Amino acid sequence: MPAETDFDDWIIATHAEAGDFTMLFVLLGVGETTVEPRRAAWLHVMGDETRWPEMKRLFIGAGVAWDGVVFYRAGREGLVPDDTARARLAALTARLHEDRSLIRDGFFFNADGLTMQLEEVRRH
Template identity: 40%
Template sequence: MKTGKTKAKATDFDRWLSATYGENGSFTALVVLVRIEEPQVLPLASTFLNIVGDEVSWAEVAALFAGARQAWDGAAFFAQTDADGPLENGEARGRLRALEGRIEVDRLVINQGDFFDAQGRRLKVEEISPN
């Protein structure tokens, strides 16, 4: 007989978080939420998170993003794995603004991070060649 909580199946995000934390310890993740309106990927909102463990699940992260009050289809995470651990807030904000600028110019920059859909599955932005 089973008792207690059953653990949800690990997502691509969960595996990424565990591996990144396991390799680097605590770090800051720059995050960009996007809406996907094929053929476009539209940045909606951004933030940064200080990751100090790997216990958080994709479901918990997605619930946090619900606070953005915008319908989103994907989230790109850019791990800042500096030797000193998580960034100071000012440094994180500066890097986030620079990242936003790079994404505004070229959406393929999203692929330099780890990109996940609303279910925590890995995504990739693909370039569309003009016909």
């Protein structure tokens, strides 16, 4: 299946580098000057066939409005057990609630699967 979005390119490249892997993801509400974590989960990626339309269908099941999503590999070891993924996701989401700049450490995409960047808003 051809790559049509930045997400598709990312998952193909990540799988080429890591092989099968577990990814953590956080759905985000994105406003003009705010980013709010909404829901989070993990997914075991087996192969590089997953594409953006499949991910969007998965996100519908979250039952929340979202504007963007940030992905992280659960660890350098590739696939991790569910208990490990659950613990790492809990730690990640706790840190994201405290420090939104950690979004920069992940791979951040909008609802169309295109790369987004988090920029700091300076208040006077």
